[in-house]
Amino acid sequence: MIDLEVPRKFGPLLKQAAGLADQVFRPISRKYDLAEHDYPHELDLMSAVIDGLSDSGASQGAGARTTSGGGSEPAGVGAGSRAATPKSGNVNGSNLSSVLSIMQTCRGDVGLTLALPRQGLGNAAIAAVASPEQKARFGTKWAAMAITEPNTGSDSGAIRTTAVKDGEDYVLNGEKIFVTSGERAELVVVWATLDRSLGKRAIKSFVVRRDNPGLKLVRLEHKLGIRASDTAAFTLDNCRVPAHDLLGDPEIRIEGGFGGAMQTFDNTRPLVAAMAVGLSRACLDRTTELLADAGIAPDPAAPARTQPYAAARLLQLEADYEAAYLLTLRAAWMADNGTPNSMQASMAKAKAGRTCVEIALACVELCGATGYAETELLEKWARDAKILDIFEGTQQIQLLVVARRLLGLSSSELK
């Protein structure tokens, strides 16, 4: 039966996530926006709560701290979609609970959500492609993800970092940038190619310990937003990695190798969409309050064109918010029910990404000087928002994914 409400059973979980957003993140949002690269120690104090949330699927969720699989596991989206066993009837599971709880924590603060220990995107990769033995070894550690290189952004099939087998090790050489939580994580999942002449299928992911002497931190980026989250650049200089730390299948196959790595995105895109939805909610809630003080109250029953501009604009923003919110829930719901959701995940990411930028910038405009000044968080949210339309696939990459699926075109036809 068609229904688009949040199941009641998620109530306690979401309440906890909301508490984390309001009680922990919000009070320190500005502090770590101003003190870029300082580690938010408050998150350590909250680690028990965060781990509790994580175990119940309420964390950022990409991590999947426990990656043993199985139907009882409520953790990350990555784990969730793989764990989804065909059941009779409708499933509201870990994918849905994850996006809903991320919406809450990101309503608090996107940067701090990304800085939550042990919830890195590397954990999502481990959950998606690691062997059971590897999951057991890495599952409890904090893993960052290193894909992007100075000359390779969206075109992740063109990475240049190389991995050469040498005895029982692989030797990695290359440069990696934009590694979220790269400084703080215990592990970095590095994408590298076994043979550049073989293209995407030769790309494998390697788990590199952060204290590996061949993995050198070059710098931390200074960013437009999400400053609470550290973004690292590394060089890999004859970095030796044990062969058993290559994730998944070490062979170069005609099919599947890169696809396997790319599948991580099907699982993480709804999460980033959820971040965008959460940030949008924060902007809309605060702007609604500020405009109410200024005497503006949108009336949903009245035609938009008969209302003051600010009220009509809020209605429009709320409408686009709701579309983004529901597209995100749909993508997660499909994953819970074992339905292929690659296109719907990209639809959610595309809509939520562009909508959150539009909403955040519009809210700054609607609130004027109050919106633009640092006394409110609106200007910070407008800076934070922009990354959500970029990482885990830019707006344009999402549109490519959607269009190729809709039109039945290959990547060589629709470039």
Place this chain on the structure above:
Amino acid sequence: MSQPHAKPTLADRGQSLGMRLITRAGGLDAMKNPALRSKVEKVLYRSARQGFKAQVTAGRVFSARSGSGSPTRSRPTRPRAEFDLTPTDDQQMIRDAARELAEEVMRPAGAQADTDRTVPAEVRDQAAQLGMALLGVPTELGGVAEEASALTGVLVLEELSRGDMGLAVALMSSAAVANCLVNYGDSDQQATYLPAFTDDQAPATGALAIMEPQPLFDPAAPRTTATHDGAELILDGTKSLVVGAGTADLLVVSALLDGEPRLVIVPPATPGVTIADDPAMGIRAARTGLLHLNQVRVPATNLLGSEPDHADAVARGRLAWAAAAVGTAQAVLDQVTGYTTDRTAFGEPIAHRQAVAFTVADIAIELDGLRLVVWRAAARLDRGLDAADQIAHARVLTATHGSRIGSDGVQLLGGHGFVKEFDNERWYRDLRGAGLMEGALLV
């Protein structure tokens, strides 16, 4: 206008209502479900058992009847608290029937109906046989609804408008009036007016007239007024874009009474009612008209429902229009995906260009967003939850993205989109209307 027909036998009627559905749904797995089959058979039986007194006259006369005293309402659907996008077996069956009607009958007739500004008799007959206008009317009142569902109404409107919005509006206009009587009418009003609408051979036609011509019209503050005069109400004002105004058997109009917007039943033959043509940019098959009310006297008992009922009708009307926009936008998407991959320019299909492909992707994204908001609103109504925000959002998305999809649908075809060789120019005109129309439809 009602078409005269020979009086049907009970068997005929059974066949035309339920059996028709079963026949059309025969290939569905859902019908292998014994529980569902028995439910459908029950509907069939009830509709066949009830006696119909078909009054087929030019200018239908509604003779006042007394009801049982307590009105019959559709039952609300059972609440369920989980996220799910799968329709019930019943809804899927009805949706499939609507889709078949849309694809086989309405879509091919759409262009000519737009030009002629009329609904072909064949289209009207087929829709009536499927009971499309009676989906909100309980079986006890001669309809086909086991339970009230705005969601079912939404799914049907989507499918019908995917065939053609103008025809869908023309056909479902009567459903709006029937639904008003079911949802807001007292038992006397139901007994007097509903049987004509549930007559499956010559069902009455109706129009829910809320729209007015002035810019910045707000349904909550109509200029049309109703004033008490003893046991009568006197109506004055003008209603615009009234669907099938010239042929409607029954009008339900909104008017300001004692400072409150209310619904009033107005038989079109009442002195003081005059009708003029009011053709618009789109939904032309619905043959919109201008309704003038000049010192129109109706019994005070023609007051339909309360002030909140009026607001409910306005909200459900907006939701219905949003659902119609979803259907037409889906038709646009279906068409442009094929066209852009077939059409070549500069040596390859135009879909190979990002500027084209991204436009198609954007249509799909905004369409799905709108559809989900519409579904959520309808599901909330069915659960008895407040849906004011969701309906407002659906309305806004229809007005902005719906219109945009209509425009992109023309743009992607270039000059071919501008000429009537393709349907795109009609969709452009229809989609503009869906975000601004009030009344006429109701789910």
